[in-house]
Amino acid sequence: xxxxTSYSLLVLFLVYSLPIRSSDxxxxxxxxxxxxxxxxxxxxxxxxxxxxxxxxxxxxxxxFDLKLRREKQSFGYVFRIICxxxxxxxxxxxxxxxxxxxxxVVQNRTVIQFKKEELGNTIENTWINxxxxxxxxxxxxxxxxxGIKKEAPCPAERMNRFSVCFGGNMYRNFLTTDVSxxxxxxxxxFNEKQQLVRHWELAKHATDGVYDxxxxxxxxxxxxxxxxxxxxxxxxxxxxxxSGQNHHIAFNRNDGLFYFINDREIIIYDIKRDKMDTLEVLxxxxxxxxxxxxxxxxxxxxxxxxxxxxxxxxxxxxxATRRWDNDNNAGIIxxxxxxxxxFIAEDSLLITxxxxxxxxxxxxxxxxxxxxxxxxxxxxxxxxxxRYLGSMGQLDNRQLLYFGGFGSESGEQTEYSRNYYDLHTIxxxxxxxxxxxxxxxxxxxxxxxxxxxxxxxxxxxxxxxxPNMRHASIITLHxxxxxxxxxxxxxxxxxxxxxxxxxxxxxxxxxxSTELYAVTSHVRDNQSEIAIYAIAFPPxxxxxxxxxxxxxxxxxxxxxxxxxxxxxxxxxxxxRKTHLKEV
Numbered sequence: 001x002x003x004x005t006s007y008s009l010l011v012l013f014l015v016y017s018l019p020i021r022s023s024d025x026x027x028x029x030x031x032x033x034x035x036x037x038x039x040x041x042x043x044x045x046x047x048x049x050x051x052x053x054x055x056x057x058x059x060x061x062x063x064f065d066l067k068l069r070r071e072k073q074s075f076g077y078v079f080r081i082i083c084x085x086x087x088x089x090x091x092x093x094x095x096x097x098x099x100x101x102x103x104x105v106v107q108n109r110t111v112i113q114f115k116k117e118e119l120g121n122t123i124e125n126t127w128i129n130x131x132x133x134x135x136x137x138x139x140x141x142x143x144x145x146x147g148i149k150k151e152a153p154c155p156a157e158r159m160n161r162f163s164v165c166f167g168g169n170m171y172r173n174f175l176t177t178d179v180s181x182x183x184x185x186x187x188x189x190f191n192e193k194q195q196l197v198r199h200w201e202l203a204k205h206a207t208d209g210v211y212d213x214x215x216x217x218x219x220x221x222x223x224x225x226x227x228x229x230x231x232x233x234x235x236x237x238x239x240x241x242x243s244g245q246n247h248h249i250a251f252n253r254n255d256g257l258f259y260f261i262n263d264r265e266i267i268i269y270d271i272k273r274d275k276m277d278t279l280e281v282l283x284x285x286x287x288x289x290x291x292x293x294x295x296x297x298x299x300x301x302x303x304x305x306x307x308x309x310x311x312x313x314x315x316x317x318x319x320a321t322r323r324w325d326n327d328n329n330a331g332i333i334x335x336x337x338x339x340x341x342x343f344i345a346e347d348s349l350l351i352t353x354x355x356x357x358x359x360x361x362x363x364x365x366x367x368x369x370x371x372x373x374x375x376x377x378x379x380x381x382x383x384x385x386x387r388y389l390g391s392m393g394q395l396d397n398r399q400l401l402y403f404g405g406f407g408s409e410s411g412e413q414t415e416y417s418r419n420y421y422d423l424h425t426i427x428x429x430x431x432x433x434x435x436x437x438x439x440x441x442x443x444x445x446x447x448x449x450x451x452x453x454x455x456x457x458x459x460x461x462x463x464x465x466x467p468n469m470r471h472a473s474i475i476t477l478h479x480x481x482x483x484x485x486x487x488x489x490x491x492x493x494x495x496x497x498x499x500x501x502x503x504x505x506x507x508x509x510x511x512x513s514t515e516l517y518a519v520t521s522h523v524r525d526n527q528s529e530i531a532i533y534a535i536a537f538p539p540x541x542x543x544x545x546x547x548x549x550x551x552x553x554x555x556x557x558x559x560x561x562x563x564x565x566x567x568x569x570x571x572x573x574x575x576r577k578t579h580l581k582e583v
Contacts (some may be wrong), residue, residue, distance in 0.1 A: 031210075050220045060193065075095070231537075263285055335356075339352045403448065407420065481490045
């Protein structure tokens with residue numbers, strides 16, 4: 001075997017041995033510990049040493065980040081370290097206590113304690129950096145919380161094997177089910193030379209545990225809730241029934257409020273507080289359009305705006321007076337159902353495209369400056385064929401994106417109606433259309449949410465997708481490439497009952513861009529059944545959060561092969577050197 005081959009194998013081994021790291025700092029990390037809010041057998045534990053203890057002959061430093069939450073019992077173990085199976089070193093919290101809120105206990109005696117006031121006014125729902133140092137050479141331990149250090153004597157000079165558990169544990173005489181209500185991330189161990197020897201990020205994980213980033217040492221978790229899973233799993237955060245058949249829905253992005261309206265009341269769901277309120281309307285009406293969403297929220301004036309295409313009219317709701325400035329409750333003609341829309345707050349500009357009514361698809365873009373109630377309309381067909389059920393989003397200050405939909409080239413429902421999978425850029429000022437790409441037809445056809453979320457920085461956009469040829473359907477989030485016709489499904493799916501005009505779904509993003517929200521509505525027995533879902537942003541596929549351990553047996557095989565190769569190279573070079581001397 002020549003030197004070039006030997007070098008290549010050595011490089012391959014070194015690359016293979018590198019830890020797997022996520023470069024995306026936007027991802028949520030950490031293990032959420034279920035505490036006293038659940039039964040004992042459902043509480044969370046993390047065992048870092050399920051197979052063998054960590055060995056440190058001259059002590060160690062353990063560092064991690066901790067976030068506490070307020071529960072009825074804000075008490076419990078953060079971690080327990082068992083030394084040589086005889087001595088316990090514990091870190092606990094007792095938030096309601098008036099004497100000490102953070103305690104370090106050695107065996108059966110509290111040796112270090114902190115009051116929460118020492119860390120500032122806020123200790124809940126914020127990350128606290130924790131550093132624990134065990135120094136057997138000086139028989140001392142050090143506990144640091146957000147850089148505030150305290151130390152105490154610890155007579156354990158011959159202790160060198162350490163079993164480490166966070167939350168609950170089942171270690172013989174050291175077991176406990178008193179789990180602190182907390183989230184933990186980035187557990188790191190350093191040796192006496194301050195060299196990193198273990199790092200459990202608590203992000204990507206296996207089904208039955210999690211691996212460290214240094215040598216893929218496996219930790220096991222019982223009843224875990226992994227924060228990174230929120231990037232894959234849609235969580236239903238609210239569901240309710242709204243009287244009537246009006247799909248009037250708007251989102252206040254700045255304050256995290258959803259508005260659901262009918263003639264006489266406005267239901268407000270506050271995402272941050274997870275609270276539902278009902279506001280009685282004292283006078284006036286939104287425009288009466290059954291089975292169509294004609295509502296946006298204007299953050300500039302803090303009003304809801306209901307709009308009417310036919311009369312080019314606007315009706316605004318003032319939260320201070322609880323009145324609509326429209327007294328006409330007559331039904332309006334519906335030619336633009338399931339249109340796509342966007343409200344650009346900087347310009348107080350409402351833009352819509354497409355729609356359906358009276359067996360015709362629409363190819364008209366409407367623009368309305370809502371402050372002045374000035375309307376303009378432009379026909380975009382044939383550049384974009386008439387359609388509905390497409391997605392619209394804002395690319396930048398002067399351009400929109402429009403994707404997909406269902407329609408026909410002529411606009412007539414009777415003339416080859418079909419699904420579209422093309423992406424267009426629309427100039428806001430002059431309505432010029434540029435076609436970016438077209439996807440090949442998928443195996444199962446789908447249509448989209450009326451709104452998309454654009455991530456221009458990463459060259460992507462997102463839209464909800466569902467099979468429009470089925471009633472009992474599902475919604476899946478699609479991630480599209482802005483530059484080329486590529487997409488993939490991210491996150492899991494959730495149920496959706498699609499009955500054309502009697503159903504509705506849409507996609508929204510939080511103001512801090514950390515979450516996406518999906519809203520679904522469908523009519524049943526003259527009532528609208530509404531659900532709200534949330535998923536962490538950016539959304540991921542299941543494969544992206546699963547950590548597969550490297551095959552350790554193969555590592556040793558590679559190591560043996562490298563040793564043999566290097567020995568062969570050494571012998572070869574030695575013989576060649578001897579031969580040259582003889583010559």
